[in-house]
Amino acid sequence: MSTSVALIGGCALITAAIKSVGPIALGGRELPDWFSSLVVLLAPALLAALVVTQALADGDRLAAGPDTAGVVAGGLVVFKTGSIIGCVVVAAALTAGLRAL
C-alpha cells in the first residue's frame, strides 16, 4: 500500500507542479526555442522506449510473444486509419486470440 501512496501522491504533486509553472512563472514570456524543441522531441523518445520495453521485453530479458504481434497489428491500424481506439482494440483482440490458441 505504501508504494501506491508514494506513487499516486508523488504523481499528483509532480503533475500539479508542472501544470502550475507555465501559467505563473512564464505567463506572457516566451520560452527559449531550444526548450520548446526539446519538449517536442521528448515525447517520441519516451513513447518509443515505452513501446519497445513493453512489447519486446519481459522483465530484464528481451522476449517477443502474442502481445508483440498484437502491438504490431495495432500499429498498422493506427498508421493506416489514424484511430487510437482501433489500434488498442486490435492489439488486445489479437493478443487474446493468439493466447487462446
Added chain:
Amino acid sequence: MVSVSFGVLAETAGLSPLAAIVMSAIVYAGSAQFTAIAIIAGGGGVGAALAAAALINSRFLAMGAALGPSLPGNAASRAAQGQTVVDASWVLASRGDGTFDRNMLFGSSAIQYVTWLSGTVVGALAGDVLGDPEKLGLDAVYPAFFLALLVSEARSGRPLGVAALGGAIALALVPIAPAGVPVLVASVAALVGLTRSARADARRKAEGR
C-alpha cells in the same frame, strides 16, 4: 476504452481498485498515469516511475506558458486554472492566434474528467469480474496506446529519427539496467535530436540561406 483499460491494468502494478480510482481523480493526466503504472508493473521503482511521469508531463510546461497570458487573476488563481489543461482541452481552447478561450478549456476539460474518472471506475471494478488481464490481451493495451500516440506525433523527419534512437537505447539497456531506467535514459535521444537540429540551423545560417 483507454480509461477503462487504465482501471483494469492498474491492478497489474499492484494498485487496489480504490487506488486506481483515486489516482485518476487526483492526477488526471492519462499518459503520465499509464507511464508510471507501466514502469511499476514492469518491476521498476517508484523513483523511476515518477521521473518518467515528470518527463512525459514536461509538455505541460510549454502548454502552460502559452496559456498564461489568457488567464486572469493572481498567481495562485492562474495556477489553479492551469490544472485544467489536458492535451485535448488545450487544443480545443486554442483560438489559433496565440490566445485561448478559457471557458472552452474548463468545459472540455470537465467533460473529459468525468469520462476519464468513470471509465477508471468501470475498469477497476470490472477487473475482478474479468479475471486474468493477460488472457484478454489487456497487457497489449499500454504499448499499443503509446504506439498510437507515437504514430500520430512522429510520422517522419526528426521526431521519427528520435523515436528510433530512443527505442534502440531502451532495448539495448533492458538486459543490463534496472527496470524503468531504460525508458529514462532513452530521453537522451531527444537531446541528440536537438543538437542535430541546432547544427543544421547553424549550417543553414552560415551558408546565408
